[in-house]
Amino acid sequence: MVGYAFMGSAHSQAWRTVNRVFDLPLHARMTAVCGRDEANVAAAAARLGWEQHTTDWRALVSRDDIDLIDICTPGDSHAEIAIAALAAGKHVLCEKPLANTIDEARQMAAAAERGAAAGVRSMCGFNYRRVPAVALMRRMVADGRIGDIRHVRAVYLQDWITDPQFPLVWRLQKDKAGSGALGDIGAHIIDLTQFVTGQRITGVTALTETFVKERPLPQASSGLSAAAGDGNGTVTTGQVTVDDAALFLARLDGGAIATYEATRFATGRKNGLRVEINGSLGSIAFDFERMNELEFYDATEPSTEQGFTTILVTEPDHPYLSAWWPPGHGIGYEHSFTHQARDLIEAIATGADPAPSFTDALQVQLVLDAVLRSAGHGSGWTDVEPIFAEVAA
Numbered sequence: 001m002v003g004y005a006f007m008g009s010a011h012s013q014a015w016r017t018v019n020r021v022f023d024l025p026l027h028a029r030m031t032a033v034c035g036r037d038e039a040n041v042a043a044a045a046a047r048l049g050w051e052q053h054t055t056d057w058r059a060l061v062s063r064d065d066i067d068l069i070d071i072c073t074p075g076d077s078h079a080e081i082a083i084a085a086l087a088a089g090k091h092v093l094c095e096k097p098l099a100n101t102i103d104e105a106r107q108m109a110a111a112a113e114r115g116a117a118a119g120v121r122s123m124c125g126f127n128y129r130r131v132p133a134v135a136l137m138r139r140m141v142a143d144g145r146i147g148d149i150r151h152v153r154a155v156y157l158q159d160w161i162t163d164p165q166f167p168l169v170w171r172l173q174k175d176k177a178g179s180g181a182l183g184d185i186g187a188h189i190i191d192l193t194q195f196v197t198g199q200r201i202t203g204v205t206a207l208t209e210t211f212v213k214e215r216p217l218p219q220a221s222s223g224l225s226a227a228a229g230d231g232n233g234t235v236t237t238g239q240v241t242v243d244d245a246a247l248f249l250a251r252l253d254g255g256a257i258a259t260y261e262a263t264r265f266a267t268g269r270k271n272g273l274r275v276e277i278n279g280s281l282g283s284i285a286f287d288f289e290r291m292n293e294l295e296f297y298d299a300t301e302p303s304t305e306q307g308f309t310t311i312l313v314t315e316p317d318h319p320y321l322s323a324w325w326p327p328g329h330g331i332g333y334e335h336s337f338t339h340q341a342r343d344l345i346e347a348i349a350t351g352a353d354p355a356p357s358f359t360d361a362l363q364v365q366l367v368l369d370a371v372l373r374s375a376g377h378g379s380g381w382t383d384v385e386p387i388f389a390e391v392a393a
């Protein structure tokens, strides 16, 4: 694994847990973790359960006793690490968004296609697909329970940078993160809604905003927290080079129309990922802050009995849940990563290509790109570039 902070901790928890919960044909061994600072990565290895540590990710890629590289670093290093790992015949799990630019994402998708031809697997970490209620939502939509999809309404709302004094962490720098709220959390609702509906976004009209354009430079930071200044009372500032908020309207290729909103300025909303889908026969809605529940409205019921039902998604017949606790004993955020590890191990063991593939993640990147192009040109209608021609090149 490369990177050991927020996602590194979540992924480590998954690798530690997955074989203790799921009965799988392969066993995950946590061989080595990489970070840039020797003392910190040594401490992280001990805390998170990795056998060894290194400060050079290339040392992981060249080892014969490592089969899989798990990339948990900011987007500016995804392409280089993933392409090198795939070329060395390692399976790759790469955090989202796949890359910082569509060029990088295309190169990664091409490397993954070459790898797949040689039996090397790759997956992008859109973990919300692995929340049981979301997987159930997809199943019910695919089973026709809400009929033809008319509307998709998706928001991902956070508030961790509403304070203008919150420092300029890597997530607020375009060269490190690619984009702001759009790529960080907007990418999740793009992937999630396309996964649930089975439809892909074909075009957008978009608006982005950066409310706080200059922020104090940070002390060492990680995850979603940081302190401003150099630790000696001196505070200098730098430019925010990404969006604080991104909104867009979209058309999907199955005829649905959609609205998306991703922001880090929704005061009071911490991880408010919500999706509602309205169809000809009913509606279905998910809210991550109530992640063990799914709202379902069945318009085929007698009018006297219609109303939104809350499904408690904790039954053994629900996706992933037969391995966990008795009905009603809910699960949490970290379980989505354990499910992700489960699905990846299963795919490697059975020789299947896991989803979302790098090509799926490239398509999300193309949507992000269309949003930024639209927002940069007066919100004009902007088609999402097609995937396939260039990937094959």
Ligand SMILES: NC(=O)c1ccc[n+]([C@@H]2O[C@H](COP(=O)([O-])OP(=O)(O)OC[C@H]3O[C@@H](n4cnc5c(N)ncnc54)[C@H](O)[C@@H]3O)[C@@H](O)[C@H]2O)c1
Pocket (backbone or CB within 6 Å): 002, 003, 004, 005, 006, 007, 008, 034, 035, 036, 057, 072, 073, 074, 075, 077, 095, 096, 097, 125, 126, 127, 184, 221, 222, 223, 224
């Ligand atoms: N799936 C999700 O829900 C989710 C949530 C948060 C972040 N992410 C994604 O995970 C990735 C990491 O985000 P995070 O929140 O864990 O960031 P973070 O700041 O908490 O951790 C980044 C880690 O990468 C290390 N690192 C940075 N550059 C490196 C390099 N060149 N070589 C080796 N190590 C390097 C840092 O030392 C740190 O350990 C990003 O792509 C982000 O978008 C996904």
